[in-house]
Amino acid sequence: MDKASTQPSQSANSVADIKALTFEKLEGMNLTNPSHYLNRELSLLAFNWRVLQQALDLSIPLLERIRFIFICSNNLDEFFEVRVAGLRHDLARGDTKPSLNGASTEQVLRDINERAHALVDEQYRIFNEELLPKLAEESIQFLPSHEWNDEQYKWLKKYFKQQVMPVISPISLDLTHPFPRLVNKSLHFLLHLHGNDAFGRDLEYAVLHMPRSLPRIIELPEKVGGSKEHNFVYLSSIISEFAEDLFPGMDIHGCYQFRLTRDSDLLLEENSIEDLASALKRELQSRNFGAAVRLEVGKSCPNKIVNFLLQKCNLTPDELYRVDGPVNLNRLMSLPELVDRPDLRFSGFTPKVPGEIARRGVFEVMAERDILLHHPYQSFQPVVDLVRQAASDPYVLAIKQTLYRTGSQSAIVEALIEASHAGKEVTAVVELRARFDEADNIELAQKLQEAGVLVVYGVVGYKTHAKMTLVVKKEEKSKKLTRFVHLGTGNYHAGNARLYTDYSLLTSNPEMCEDVHKVFQQLTGMGKVYELNQLWHAPFTLHKNILAAIDGETKNALAGKEGRMIIKLNSLTDQSLIEALYRASIAGVKIDLIIRGVCCLSPGIKGVSENIRVRSIIGRFLEHSRVYYFYNDGEKNLYAASADWMERNLYHRVETCFPILQADIKKRMLDELSLMLKDTQQSWILQADGEYRLEPSKNTKPKVQQQLLERLSR
Template sequence: MEKASIQLTQPDGVASDVEVLTFAKLKTMYLTDPAHYLNRELSLLAFNWRVLQQALDPSIPLLERIRFIFICSNNLDEFFEVRVAGLRHKLARGDTKPSLNGASTEQVLKDINERAHELVDEQYRIFNEELLPKLAEESIQFLPSSEWDDEQYKWLKKYFKHQVMPVISPISLDLTHPFPRLVNKSLHFLLHLHGNDAFGRDLEYAVLHMPRSLPRIIELPENVGGSKEHNFVYLSSVISEFAEDLFPGMDIHGCYQFRLTRDSDLLLEEGAIEDLASALKRELQSRNFGAAVRLEVGKSCPNKIVNFLLQKCNLTADELYRVDGPVNLNRLMSLPELVERPDLKFRGFTPKVPDEIVRRGVFEVMAERDILLHHPYQSFQPVVDFVRQAATDPSVLAIKQTLYRTGSHSAIVEALIEASHSGKEVTAVVELRARFDEADNIELAQKLQEAGVLVVYGVVGYKTHAKMTLVVRKDEKNKKLSRFVHLGTGNYHAGNARLYTDYSLLTSNLDICEDVHRVFQQLTGMGKVYELNQLWHAPFTLHKNLLKAVDRETKNALAGKRARMIIKLNSLTDQSLIEALYRASIAGVSVELIVRGVCCLSPGIEGVSENIRVRSIIGRFLEHSRVYYFYNDGEENLYAASADWMERNLYHRVETCFPILQADIKKRMLKELDLMLNDTEQSWFLDSSGEYRLHPTGETKPKVQEQLLDRLSG
């Protein structure tokens, strides 16, 4: 097709006259029609639906399939705690701004209600009808109280008496004991009682709160009744069976499990805060008691009890979820670890350390060439060793590092403390506001400060999400200073590095090291925006440079040149970048998007996004790396980044996007991108209606994650 003269179909569906399509014309095209966008919240629910579908995949080992049920449940918790709670806040403050797809807040909440109920119903159907029978075939079963034999009954009654009763406190409901404040996401029971207690009170209801210390599934010893290898009992079954022991002399007409989900987002007016850590500590104390957003009850709970709970929790029937099983499925996550059945789990693997690093050490290799690691296929240990060796190397003068999520027992944090104790200048930019890790990060910051580390909390109003480490070393021979840098797409969390796919770049490139130094200067000091050599960084140049890169491909396509982009992200929501991708598609650019989760761009719209293909890769590992590829008339620019294409990342966070400059590393990364684009077994393809379909053409090609395991791991 001749790129300079194209029959245009405008986004409103009205064809224009034949005219020369120029970049200026494209820039003025109306591409903000809500019909061209997908809703963010519904897209996130669609991601959780794809996660749930893994539980139906017969090629996945059984105990791993059930793990996807629990992951879906955990994701839904956060969805209600943050996204649904945020929409309710928006409604309460009278914000009438519609979503990208034009839906009002009321309509979005209505759509969420419908789809979330469908998702939860399907989740429990798969759990009960698909997975539990298959587990029973493998001698792994959950016993309802009706199937306990005498020996099991006696053992569980003893367990209740000695392990459960001592740690729970029944709360009767009367004039002096009003309905209690229920802890977010905790398991509770409402008991319907009849009779007078020791004080002569005629009670009707009581509440039991289950401490988090109590396991939600209890494994019966092999020598206690039954014939199965692994017999489990839900804690809820034990409570229901023996609750009468808590209320001697009273009749119990019913014992009903329920669970409340609350608004858990922290709202801090940072401009008015003098001490962020203290303010966060105060706010965290109330996180478990935010406004209720969802009530889960057991399927058999009578309407009278349900209505009582809804009224006490200030919720409506739309916010009620009746479930056919435990109300807290994600607390069953321990099941695969309790069952020693390697044949029912993913094959084990050893993340590989590149041979050259083993032979020579990370610093010696970095001094000569860049190192690229693809986790979890390749080990995170060289990154840990990079910091550890810097901590003990007498020639190292300073270490600077950003910390977003590290885990409670971090070898990297211990190395920073050791470096400080040995007299090195150590600076840690700790992001206290990493959602749901705030308490851990406050404790981490205090631990580092006590060790003499200079701790900085970043910049007010901007989360520090960049993953950077800078080491300054003095050469003993020539007395010159040299710098070494680690940049990553993921966090400094060794556990996540076994579960998330991410890239790490270790380099001594002079321009990149200088750029990282300047970004640290911005974070810890004050001054105007630094001009960087190689890095794009938010909130300053990242968005602008991304638009330039996309527009350059558009211009090349209009000039009749080959033009192509491959963008791998976790989420795509920024309207200006979506518009730029639409313009690129109209001009004829081939656009491949690999978007794991939320995608507000709608592919395949005639005249708008016909040249855009969107896939979501779901598998054993959580796809987390961000990679941007631009053909650029054969120059082939390749970047890795900490940032998704979301408003929060581009405008309200400190992020880094770094180029892949070394030819052999670039070639390798492009091959890995090609593997992703050739995969159909783990790829879900998005159509213009917002639906995802697995290998819609009928063809199947090897799972990309399995291929990378075979190629890269040890």
């Protein structure tokens, strides 16, 4: 990451005595010095570096360590497809606005080039030097072609002819066959040829595209296996060895794997679109063929071939990545599933359903008290049951739900369809623009519409990122209408609920239910901004209420009272909120930030951020929950939210932030935050120099995620 100045700021030097500070003086300070900020893109690369370090953690089972290699590779793909592509767009448009740390777009791209190359080199070093030898020790090996014995060679040649040749189409390159449009992130091979083909053409190059249907690793059957229990061969090794069979009579001088990453962000002028779904469908067809942003080649590829590819892809040498192994590591993600070795995997666990819900049912408990679930330690099933039971309950009149990501096989979606078939009023606010889930969400919307569900695509210009479910029920005896609500920090995706840490609140609190009802009214209807009782919501009140809460801590500290904040986020980039945190720190507020990914705030700057501590928790589960805690002179206000402190969340999305009102739930959440702040096993601390480090400690307690597993799951 970029270095942050540890020298006192000019504004801080002008204040000799903090006791003489007033809030007005703090507001007048200039806290925009670029040295007070870290670069967003470099911070994201630093997060991927921390992910990669999990592959070196000896306390993590081997097959899980190798999975972190693949996760890092997948993260880097998206980084180039979106972040790097976006910077290139800025450069092409002449957008010269510097980043928060003062770096120009050109400088940021140069820094990315340096750091990303170092990260990729380290990724392959760990893969080749650390993990592959360890796998071999566990009787799991990858056989290079020069180690194949005669029996293996025959089996693989047969596999090539029967399983590979029928589904690939070699493309020769000549005047009538120009360089083809290569599919984003697909495995390709460039063959260097010599000789005349059947039509007398003197060919020099040909391209092979590998369909996604072909597995990237092939396990040899036991009868022809090698010395290990599991013997794998890369698809790239098979292609390189038998490519000459595709070009009979031609001499093959070389067969070189490569992979192209393209700009995959979708740019839609929504104000001029009549049918968003149709426009997205058209745009998705071109996603795989956006401008090239990165070229990966095998390290043995000759310079002549590399230069040819760079020229054809309109890329520079800086955008070239030579790799020592398969160019598409993330496609090896299937390896842990192909090897039945529970001893090399994380121990299984069963997410717990709170006993009271299991005994009495979710509606009965919600009618009496709030329910807090912490996924994945606690089951997502009660959230599913809320919708399922609502679908079959004859007294339920209406269900409203936001859907951002749900997965292709969603029990919640099926329950919504069942409810519609049962004659209930069902409304689904489907966010079509959820990045990389657009196609699935278009299909989802059509499926719901066909079942009679009222489908709304949200508001033009604002992604609907809030996670809300509202159930309206008529009581059997009193005939009174009551409402039940689910609010969450994560998506309605059962698979993610096993991998991501998120909070779910199930409540029948009348004010909270009324607020959720009003937010749905805003999304589906028209009218002025509603005044809400309990919820903060973007793009209307969330930012100003967060700012007011931070400033409240600042004013309390200036008045000699205790000032305290704990903020847990995925990302922190909004400058106005960072400035507010700096003012609070100068005033003496003690601030703990638990930020998994991007953090543009620089802690430990003398006179500015000395009271701010930033940690990033990386582990088995992806930390995804957003929690805001403000001491507020002893009131201890606690909120959970769907929103990070980023510009897009605060100003360009529909988000909800909901208070935790029930005393026992508030105490429990604060205890869990305290566990995170005490963790020394998987918490990376952001230093004053801008680097993240695991701090050595004598604390021998298990990792915080393991403690929560033991505390909350079965």
